Amino acid sequence: MKVHNFNAGPSVLPNEVLYKASKALIDFEGSGMSILEIGHRTEPFVAVMEEARNLVRELMQLDDDFEVLYLHGGATTQFMQVPMNLLESSETAAYVDTGVWSNKAIKEAKLFGFVDVVASSKDSNYNHIPKQFNIPPQASYLHITTNNTIYGTQWHMTPVTDVPLIADMSSDIMSRSMDFNKYSLIYAGVQKNMGAAGATMVAIRKSMLGKVSRKIPAILDYKNHIDNGSMLNTPPVFAVYISMLTLRWLKEQGGIPAIEKINEKKAALLYDEIDHNPLFRGTVAKEDRSLMNACFIMDKPEMEEEFLKFCKKEDIVGIKGHRLSGGFRVSMYNALPYESVEVMVEAMKYFSLKKA
Amino acid sequence: MKVHNFNAGPSVLPNEVLYKASKALIDFEGSGMSILEIGHRTEPFVAVMEEARNLVRELMQLDDDFEVLYLHGGATTQFMQVPMNLLESSETAAYVDTGVWSNKAIKEAKLFGFVDVVASSKDSNYNHIPKQFNIPPQASYLHITTNNTIYGTQWHMTPVTDVPLIADMSSDIMSRSMDFNKYSLIYAGVQKNMGAAGATMVAIRKSMLGKVSRKIPAILDYKNHIDNGSMLNTPPVFAVYISMLTLRWLKEQGGIPAIEKINEKKAALLYDEIDHNPLFRGTVAKEDRSLMNACFIMDKPEMEEEFLKFCKKEDIVGIKGHRLSGGFRVSMYNALPYESVEVMVEAMKYFSLKKA
Ligand SMILES: Cc1ncc(COP(=O)(O)O)c(C=O)c1O
Ligand SMILES: Cc1ncc(COP(=O)(O)O)c(C=O)c1O
Ligand SMILES: [Mg+2]
Ligand SMILES: [Mg+2]
Ligand SMILES: [Mg+2]
Ligand SMILES: [Mg+2]
Incomplete structure (x- = not known):
């Protein structure tokens, strides 16, 4: 799988x-x-x-x-x-x-x-x-x-x-x-x-x-x-x-214009969750956000390990942030299916509910 | 195949x-x-x-x-x-x-x-x-x-x-x-x-x-x-x-000593045919012959095209010499099976008999 x-x-x-x-x-x-x-x-x-x-x-x-x-x-x-x-x-x-x-x-x-x-x-x-x-x-x-x-x-x-x-x-x-x-x-x-x-x-x-x-x-x-x-x-x-x-x-x-639309949808879905979910917070100026690599942290950094473990169980791979910026980095390149972002967002939602 | x-x-x-x-x-x-x-x-x-x-x-x-x-x-x-x-x-x-x-x-x-x-x-x-x-x-x-x-x-x-x-x-x-x-x-x-x-x-x-x-x-x-x-x-x-x-x-x-023995056997088989077959002739000094790439020509260069075509039918690939040295180059790297050299030598023998 x-x-x-x-x-x-x-x-x-x-x-x-x-x-x-x-x-x-x-x-x-x-x-x-x-x-x-x-x-x-x-x-x-x-x-x-x-x-x-x-x-x-x-x-x-x-x-x-x-x-x-x-x-x-x-x-x-x-x-x-x-x-x-x-x-x-x-x-x-x-x-x-x-x-x-x-x-x-x-x-x-x-x-x-x-x-x-x-x-x-x-x-x-x-x-x-x-x-x-x-x-x-x-x-x-x-x-x-x-x-x-x-x-x-x-x-x-x-x-x-x-x-x-x-x-x-x-x-x-x-x-x-x-x-x-x-x-x-x-x-x-x-x-x-x-x-x-x-x-x-x-x-x-x-x-x-x-x-x-x-x-x-x-x-x-x-x-x-x-x-x-x-x-x-x-x-x-x-x-x-x-x-x-x-x-x-x-x-x-459909070439670049078609993939761009999908990339925009993927990024919108994830950033929307980052913005609305009380546990997570984006780290960069909104107008400069990358559609490829979304970087975010948790307001309670001590929860980050736990969230990573939780994601691992959901078969989510590669979201640990680079050591220079910490937190999480979710990369959404062209070949990443929209469904993977849905799974990611579901994990964020579910984790947040559990912690509420 | x-x-x-x-x-x-x-x-x-x-x-x-x-x-x-x-x-x-x-x-x-x-x-x-x-x-x-x-x-x-x-x-x-x-x-x-x-x-x-x-x-x-x-x-x-x-x-x-x-x-x-x-x-x-x-x-x-x-x-x-x-x-x-x-x-x-x-x-x-x-x-x-x-x-x-x-x-x-x-x-x-x-x-x-x-x-x-x-x-x-x-x-x-x-x-x-x-x-x-x-x-x-x-x-x-x-x-x-x-x-x-x-x-x-x-x-x-x-x-x-x-x-x-x-x-x-x-x-x-x-x-x-x-x-x-x-x-x-x-x-x-x-x-x-x-x-x-x-x-x-x-x-x-x-x-x-x-x-x-x-x-x-x-x-x-x-x-x-x-x-x-x-x-x-x-x-x-x-x-x-x-x-x-x-x-x-x-x-x-068996590592390098073992592959070396096989490489020597492969090269000996081919060079022996080059030396004994009247149609073919090696192009380099015998003492400096490469065990990896054997270069040879035909005494009648007009036959080379025909031999190449004949080899192609036998599923022999990649033997055309580099343009700088002409004729044929038969590369016998580590992964080349001994059997492939046998097939090559058979082709040389058969072609030579046909032409005799
Ligand atoms: C923007 C950017 N430039 C350059 C590099 C370095 O690329 P490479 O590892 O192919 O040398 C990377 C690697 O991730 C990168 O993200
Ligand atoms: C002896 C030797 N050196 C160097 C090269 C060049 O190698 P590359 O194409 O990897 O740059 C070759 C290529 O065949 C070679 O045979
Ligand atoms: Mg938030
Ligand atoms: Mg950078
Ligand atoms: Mg000869
Ligand atoms: Mg050279």
Whole structure:
């Protein structure tokens, strides 16, 4: 029996994807080989890679200047690969600090050039998204983290600027309609909304490239990956395959606009309970609440252990908050069924009645 | 029905591994979650990672100075990560050039310091391993490629030197007994003998670290990965799991000494046919022949297409040579059954009789 999986990532995947992949692991499309045993430069796998890249392009409606890559290394590699490719050592990049992940990105950028942290919500333990800040017009780019997985905040507007916009969308990619074409580079570890751990999606404008003078190692050079059709070296074959299946599933659901409606319904159901249930309280500014990761605490912290145990019996998994923000974090990525949120809310209601 | 899979990598895997993984993809050890859906910092996955790291240590009998890491990025990332971590910009590293992969490693090292190519078999299209060369005693390290996947050559001795030895063992790791403790760093993409594409194994002596002055990005710093138990960021969960299962399988076979005997038998069977069959001819110096990748051509090149077609009908897959060396390349990694080599040899015999 499947549990209700609220993991922050790696996280729940569509059952269809898992069943299809489970079969491909024994025999991939009648080839007499497992998906793990086929050559990555053979026609069947090149087709998988191309379908994945094209689905990203189609679902996000990216314009022709964009190239889509599936890379190794996780989003953490992008923290350094972005400035290595785009920040000249004499230039300045602007970053907004909205938590742990932004901070890691900032730290890596400092190895390559100057960094201007134009805004931060650190003083309030990252419980909101900074609204007022100035972006130096000569900045090489502005980097934001659209969804802050640990704190449960999310950007609900896009900064208006002429500076190229770069976003870490690891934890809310393809969960809501956005004008992705306003960005110059978007990256995301695929292990939340786009598949399983082991690959990173990078969508980059070709017009951003070729502007820095440093020598870039082959494996870290975006241009090199583009020229090689995202197949510079052996790609993470299975992770790309799972992502392709997950994007196919998303398309079948009706794409981003359709999943967005469901994500809004799931989040509304949970936040409504958090707000009305006297035992629980949300930790972030209402207008900045994340639709992906809902963070909340109990007014009586000594009850938290008990509630966790109670949830465990209900087959609810992965709701313990990150140690930096405490309490609970309920992640509701694209593949999380609405029913799981209903079960979660029922558990909150029932626990509250028991304690009344 | 399974084909006879002679792919150069990604390549054939043990059936046991595939069946186990196929089940874990639906439900991982009764957790109610797929292996793709579990948190990487939860106890069950940390156990997988630790078992994989310990199996490497045990099978290779590494001494206590070694740390074993599973990293992202493929062996190609190691081409730059090795010099970034170990080559001071004012120092020189020695490399032996035995083909395409050595060359890529050399090219990346030049971005970080001086490179002395102490020997090369380029002039003879890499058909042998250089035997006589001097290693400058002050070199930071000597880098070799123990098995040259494209040309089918393999080092059958270890260079004797006081300089730290570094080896790319991507295509012969764990295929034969070696004194791995003679090395200071060993790396291998796991997609040939150690699992499926998506992870890279690095075994590194702790005593090699902390000697360069450059600042290293977090994700590229070996020390950082060691300090974080090979879990600095979200690891390639499934690729690590497959590698762990593959190493379990290897251990059950009797470990490296046992698989080595089978590998020797497989290679002897094939090379014997190449030598005795009048239609075929090996392309590399006999003493340097690889037990993993056998490269050979036909005396009448116009027959090659026909032989390939004939093999295809016999469910023989992946034997076309790399475009740089032409002819045929038959890869016989650990998981390739002896029976597959028998089928290959039968095909060669039969084809030769037909043509006689
Ligand atoms: C917003 C965000 N950025 C970056 C990362 C780091 O991703 P990875 O572990 O793939 O390097 C995470 C991981 O959870 C994340 O949530
Ligand atoms: C000896 C050797 N080194 C390095 C590589 C590159 O490995 P990866 O594709 O994992 O980067 C290969 C790939 O086949 C190889 O055979
Ligand atoms: Mg965060
Ligand atoms: Mg409340
Ligand atoms: Mg080679
Ligand atoms: Mg012959």
